[in-house]
Amino acid sequence: MTKGAEGGRIPSTKRHAPQKNRPGLVDVTFTTRTREVCRRLGAGLVVLFAVAPRDALAEPPHYAVELSAAPNLPACAREGDFLGLLDTHLDGPLLEPPTSRVLRVHVGRTRRGDYAVDLTLEEADGRKVDAVHKEYPATTCCYEVLHHAALVAAIHMEHGEEAGNEAPSPPPPAAPAPCPAAPPPVLPPSPPARAPAALVPRSDGRRFEVVAGAVIAIGAAPEVVPGPQLGLAWRWGRGSVELDLRYTPPIETRPLGPTVFEVFTASGAIVPCFRPGPFAVCGVVIGGITGARVIDRLYPTQAVTGFVGVGARVGMERELVGPLRVRADLDVAVSLLRSRINASNRPEAWRMLPVTIFPSVSFVASFR
Structure with missing residues (x-):
């Protein structure tokens, strides 16, 4: 400040240089922006977890397995072998309790003599979730049939309705025993020979x-x-x-x-x-x-x-x-x-x- 003619004080026009790097001072503007960014990121994560579908985060349902085979295919009714093959194809422990679904597998024969496999996935209340029918050549043995069926079942158990047409199955592991020869195809019985016309009683004829x-x-x-x-x-x-x-x-x-x-x-x-x-x-x-x-x-x-x-x-x-x-x-x-x-x-x-x-x-x- 300077003194004027009338003895008054005139404001000084000299400016002080800014004080830098003085100890004890904090950049208030930078701290406020950082807090705002963190707050918005936290709110976004909360909204993301709130609207995300629960099924995407949930584990696939666990299954109980029931295997059956036609009376003329006792070698295909080995449930222990099927469970072992199925467990190797699954990515998670879907066969451990508690179970909420049932996988039913039946192995039979077609009229041509080929193997026919029917897989059914059901809820605990009996409601059918998915069904698959596969046929394999008669030259295939029961162990190979169980291997292919386990792969198909694993795909449908893990992916459900999105399984679609699965990729060709890899070659099965070595069977514990050589495959038996395929049985001959079941032929319809030949009609009985016609009896002589004379002296033959008939229960329904005149x-x-x-x-x-x-x-x-x-x-x-x-x-x-x-x-x-x-x-x-x-x-x-x-x-x-x-x-x-x-x-x-x-x-x-x-x-x-x-x-x-x-x-x-x-x-x-x-x-x-x-x-x-x-x-x-x-x-x-x-x-x-x-x-x-x-x-x-x-x-x-x-x-x-x-x-x-x-x-x-x-x-x-x-x-x-x-x-x-x-x-x-x-x-x-x-x-x-x-x-x-x-x-x-x-x-x-x-x-x-x-x-x-x-x-x-x-x-x-x-x-x-």
């Missing part, structure tokens, strides 16, 4: 049957009388219709005490049947005649009367050889019209029973 056997008539004559039986049947599926002819030869009987009669019967039956397997349930319509002749008198007399009845039949048959079968039947019929025997001293010597029974045993031959 055919004729000839019946021959013996029958016993109970109630159709005064005595229980046996006789032959012949029949002809038409059969289809589980149904049949049969016509039977029966005859009991003359036998002597005494329905009136000392008077001797000679009695015979002849009858026919129409029999529709239902045949479930070896058994038969049928309806029966019977009609015939009963003849009687007095033989102990000076002037023998002879009379013939008819009878009609309806009823049912049950039977069972069994095959013997070829088209030949044996059959047992039991007919029971209610008499609608009954035959009788008359004598001169009595209006009616004998009358047919209200119910007649005809058991029989027959042989049956089938013809197409």
